[in-house]
Amino acid sequence: MRPPCSLRHTPGGMIGAMSELHDPVLRWYADHARELPWRGPGASPWRVMVSEFMLQQTPVARVVPVFEAWLETWPTPADLAAAPSGEAVRAWGRLGYPRRALRLHAAATAITEQHGGEVPDAYADLIALPGVGDYTASAIASFAFGHRHAVLDTNVRRVFARAVSGTEFPGTAVTRPERELAESLVPDEEPATWAIAVMELGALVCTAAAPRCGSCPVQDRCAWWAAGRPAYDGPPRRGQAWAGTDRQVRGRLMAVLRDEPGTVSAGRLEQAWAEPVQRERALASLVADGLVVRVGDRFALPD
DNA sequence: AACCCGTGGTG
DNA sequence: TCACCAAGGGT
Numbered sequence: 001m002r003p004p005c006s007l008r009h010t011p012g013g014m015i016g017a018m019s020e021l022h023d024p025v026l027r028w029y030a031d032h033a034r035e036l037p038w039r040g041p042g043a044s045p046w047r048v049m050v051s052e053f054m055l056q057q058t059p060v061a062r063v064v065p066v067f068e069a070w071l072e073t074w075p076t077p078a079d080l081a082a083a084p085s086g087e088a089v090r091a092w093g094r095l096g097y098p099r100r101a102l103r104l105h106a107a108a109t110a111i112t113e114q115h116g117g118e119v120p121d122a123y124a125d126l127i128a129l130p131g132v133g134d135y136t137a138s139a140i141a142s143f144a145f146g147h148r149h150a151v152l153d154t155n156v157r158r159v160f161a162r163a164v165s166g167t168e169f170p171g172t173a174v175t176r177p178e179r180e181l182a183e184s185l186v187p188d189e190e191p192a193t194w195a196i197a198v199m200e201l202g203a204l205v206c207t208a209a210a211p212r213c214g215s216c217p218v219q220d221r222c223a224w225w226a227a228g229r230p231a232y233d234g235p236p237r238r239g240q241a242w243a244g245t246d247r248q249v250r251g252r253l254m255a256v257l258r259d260e261p262g263t264v265s266a267g268r269l270e271q272a273w274a275e276p277v278q279r280e281r282a283l284a285s286l287v288a289d290g291l292v293v294r295v296g297d298r299f300a301l302p303d
Numbered sequence: 304a305a306c307c308c309g310t311g312g313t314g
Numbered sequence: 315t316c317a318c319c320a321a322g323g324g325t
Contacts, residue, residue, distance in 0.1 A: 055321040062311075063321090096309030096320095103323080133323045153321045173304080199321065208319065209314065239317070242309085251309050289308090 020221045021163060022187060022194065028217035029197035032204065036060065037067060039196075045119035045144035046077055052136045052143075053104045058095050060203070066093050078117045080108040086301030089291060090258050098254055098291055103131025121145040142192045150182035151195040155202025160185075162206060166223030168232040169208070249273045249282035254291065263298035 033039075038051035050070055054063040070091055074080035080088065085105045092101035107129040111119055119140065120126055126137035138149040157170040160181060170178065187194050205212045213219050213229070224230070242248055252272040257264055273279040283299070286292040293302045 052321065057308090057320055057322055058310080059312075059320050094310060096311085097322090099308065100323085131323065135322060139321070151321085154319090155321065196321095203321075237318090238306085240309095240319075245307095247308060247310095254309085285308095 021185065021218055024217035024221070025197050025201055026193065028205075029193070029200055033197075033200055034060075034204075037064065037071075039143075043144070045121070045140065046075075047071060048144040049107075049119050049136075049140050050104065052139050053100050053107075053131060054095055056100060056136070057097060062095060066091070066095055074108075076117065077108040077111040077119065080105055081112040084301075084303045085290070086293075086303060089254075089301050093258070094255075096251075099289055100131060102290055106130040107132065119144065121147065123147070123149065139195075142195050146190075146192050148186055148188065148191040149195070150179060150186055151199065152179065152182050153199060153202075154208075155199045155206070156182065156195070158208060159198050159202045159206045162211075162224035163218055163222045166227050166230075167234070168224060168230065169234065169237070171234060172237070246278065246282050246285065249278055250286055253279075253282060253286060257292060257299065257301055260300075263295050263300040265298055269299065 036051075037043075038047045051063065051067055054067055054070075073091060074083065083105075085102055088101045088105040089098050092098050095101075110129055111117060115125065121141060121144070123137050123141050126132050126140050127134065132140075135151065135153050138151045139153070141147040142149045142151050152174055157174070157178070160178070161167050161170040164181060185194070201217070205216050213222070213225055216222065216225075219225050249272075253269055256268060256272050260268075269279065269283065270276075273282070283292065287294060290302055292299055
């Protein structure tokens with residue numbers, strides 16, 4: 001039997017609800033964990049790191065094929081660092097937010113130059129890398145190296161919001177009590193398994209839109225369920241405008257550049273978006289981001 | 304703190 | 315159908 005949950009920290013005085021979560025969640029995970037190419041004993045820290053970059057705001061199903069091809073092409077950080085950043089952007093394909101590809105390339109360069117080509121295991125070294133924030137640093141330190149960290153992603157935050165706090169969704173930003181709760185729940189033994197188990201539960205059962213409470217291992221311990229699944233009552237959560245935004249235009253332009261092996265004429269970009277003011281603004285922002293370079297009167301992905 | 308950054312699946 | 319949202323990070 002696992003020892004009872006640590007009671008060192010008791011935010012909110014919710015010890016009872018907290019300490020009962022571990023065993024059912026871990027048992028559920030043992031039976032329902034997906035086999036993913038960045039999991040398992042064969043998963044190198046680099047594989048974990050690449051997967052975490054790709055999974056930032058992008059669903060698992062879309063990541064898997066790109067991930068496989070990526071690791072085939074660049075099996076180590078040094079391999080990626082040796083390639084032109086534009087090739088990383090091209091290989092990123094349609095995962096979205098292509099600045100992530102640029103940041104992953106920059107992180108690989110930093111790892112090659114400053115860490116002997118090995119993904120660092122310390123949170124402080126990880127979060128210093130481009131494109132690595134609190135979540136990604138915690139995830140790599142935990143999943144790749146087994147370190148004890150609270151891994152707070154959108155899934156984990158939602159599970160704790162419901163099971164412990166009794167609200168349908170967490171707040172916009174991570175609060176101090178929320179972080180302390182998450183940290184208090186991380187077990188001393190196999191903390192990475194706990195982190196990934198809660199995340200998986202949020203991804204497969206305690207989902208945002210249509211939670212499968214009938215299949216949930218902690219339904220009988222869930223504060224939100226006990227309260228009758230009350231509807232979200234917090235501040236309105238901002239939507240993500242799309243049609244007509246610069247993001248849409250940038251996406252159009254990047255799609256053209258990805259699909260061309262060499263340079264692209266200005267005329268070809270005009271076909272992607274007719275309205276000149278917004279097109280030029282978007283193109284300028286792509287150049288400023290380093291996603292596009294001007295080559296004479298033509299355009300291309302960077303070297 | 305609020306806003307920006309892609310893309311596509313889904314209920 | 316269309317609003318919602320997905321293993322966030324940077325500014």
